[in-house]
Amino acid sequence: MKVPATMRALRQTSLNGPRDLRLVTDAPVPSPGPGEALIRVTAAGVNFVDLSQARGTFPAGPKPPYLAGIEGAGEVVAVGEGVTGLEPGAHVIGVGITGGAFAEYMALPSAAAAAVPAGWADEQALGLVVSWPTALAALKPLGGVTEGQTVLIHAAAGATGQAAVRMAKHYGATVLASASPGKHDVVRELGADHVIDSLGSDLAAEVLELTGGAGVDLVLESVGGATLEASLAATKRVTGRVVVFGMAAGDAAVTNRELVYKHQVHLIGLNIGVLAQAAPRIFGELMGEMFALIADGVLAPARPTTYDLADGPKALAELESRATVGKLALLP
Numbered sequence: 001m002k003v004p005a006t007m008r009a010l011r012q013t014s015l016n017g018p019r020d021l022r023l024v025t026d027a028p029v030p031s032p033g034p035g036e037a038l039i040r041v042t043a044a045g046v047n048f049v050d051l052s053q054a055r056g057t058f059p060a061g062p063k064p065p066y067l068a069g070i071e072g073a074g075e076v077v078a079v080g081e082g083v084t085g086l087e088p089g090a091h092v093i094g095v096g097i098t099g100g101a102f103a104e105y106m107a108l109p110s111a112a113a114a115a116v117p118a119g120w121a122d123e124q125a126l127g128l129v130v131s132w133p134t135a136l137a138a139l140k141p142l143g144g145v146t147e148g149q150t151v152l153i154h155a156a157a158g159a160t161g162q163a164a165v166r167m168a169k170h171y172g173a174t175v176l177a178s179a180s181p182g183k184h185d186v187v188r189e190l191g192a193d194h195v196i197d198s199l200g201s202d203l204a205a206e207v208l209e210l211t212g213g214a215g216v217d218l219v220l221e222s223v224g225g226a227t228l229e230a231s232l233a234a235t236k237r238v239t240g241r242v243v244v245f246g247m248a249a250g251d252a253a254v255t256n257r258e259l260v261y262k263h264q265v266h267l268i269g270l271n272i273g274v275l276a277q278a279a280p281r282i283f284g285e286l287m288g289e290m291f292a293l294i295a296d297g298v299l300a301p302a303r304p305t306t307y308d309l310a311d312g313p314k315a316l317a318e319l320e321s322r323a324t325v326g327k328l329a330l331l332p
């Protein structure tokens with residue numbers, strides 16, 4: 001396939017958020033460096049991290065102007081030096097944390113690219129390398145969920161949350177799913193046992209009531225801000241775990257005093273990129289388990305809400321304003 005010299009792409013021009021994400025038509029098509037594959041992007045996943053990067057709250061994130069987007073799926077058109085096992089024509093999905101997915105072509109680190117499952121369209125694989133492994137890591141290797149336990153899942157109607165609800169139910173947990181009122185039917189359909197209004201006034205009290213005062217065994221905490229305190233208060237004393245992997249509502253502080261005298265729980269941090277690099281064996285097992293869940297039909301092909309590449313700023317703004325459900329995709 002002939003690769004053009006320039007392409008359409010979304011360039012972030014400031015750290016003022018998605019409104020300064022601009023469509024350009026003359027971005028240079030990257031050449032694949034050593035260990036990289038160049039893909040013709042057919043679908044790019046929108047993730048909350050795109051907002052953190054666009055607002056400059058992602059530590060050591062890209063400096064504007066930069067081509068945005070970390071998750072790309074598409075067809076391999078060229079490979080760089082040292083790449084083995086990936087041929088042009090293969091369909092893969094991968095992550096490039098420094099950006100470039102919101103474009104017609106993207107250079108991906110080939111080691112972290114996964115094959116799009118047979119029979120799936122590229123856009124149906126969105127989630128496979130970010131949202132789903134994060135949800136699984138929070139539940140299993142870090143959260144230690146077992147059958148019969150109770151799990152509180154925040155942002156349960158979101159891309160990561162939906163996968164978490166499905167998997168937690170598969171592992172035999174009772175799921176308390178928190179979401180905005182307009183999204184409650186979605187999480188009920190996924191199998192959530194109890195639905196909690198994420199805009200409600202006393203989440204901790206509601207969870208304690210639903211658990212007979214005991215609290216939940218595990219919280220998937222991706223919200224932060226004032227919600228972190230509610231999550232800690234809603235967790236079972238001594239054995240309960242809170243896996244912190246997001247901060248959509250901002251920073252929150254927990255003191256050593258609080259852990260000793262107020263919230264005697266296990267507080268666990270998760271970043272899927274660091275997990276993949278620092279604990280490759282755990283990550284390998286995680287991906288193996290995820291593909292088994294796909295084979296068993298627990299994780300079904302994604303049905304993302306799609307936007308034209310040019311509407312990327314709108315997609316990000318909707319994600320930021322909590323207006324979205326499930327995975328979002330930009331189609332170049």
Ligand SMILES: NC(=O)c1ccc[n+]([C@@H]2O[C@H](COP(=O)([O-])OP(=O)(O)OC[C@H]3O[C@@H](n4cnc5c(N)ncnc54)[C@H](OP(=O)(O)O)[C@@H]3O)[C@@H](O)[C@H]2O)c1
Nearest residue numbers: 048155158159160179180198222245246248249271272322
């Ligand atoms: N650490 C990691 O490696 C990692 C990897 C992937 C994702 N994450 C995190 O997981 C979370 C979910 O990511 P996602 O991409 O799947 O997004 P998402 O869940 O599809 O969308 C975010 C959802 O968070 C909820 N939310 C609660 N407070 C919010 C606030 N103040 N502003 C915006 N949203 C708020 C909203 O749901 P309701 O309105 O229904 O409450 C919103 O729809 C994010 O925090 C993300 O940073 C972390």
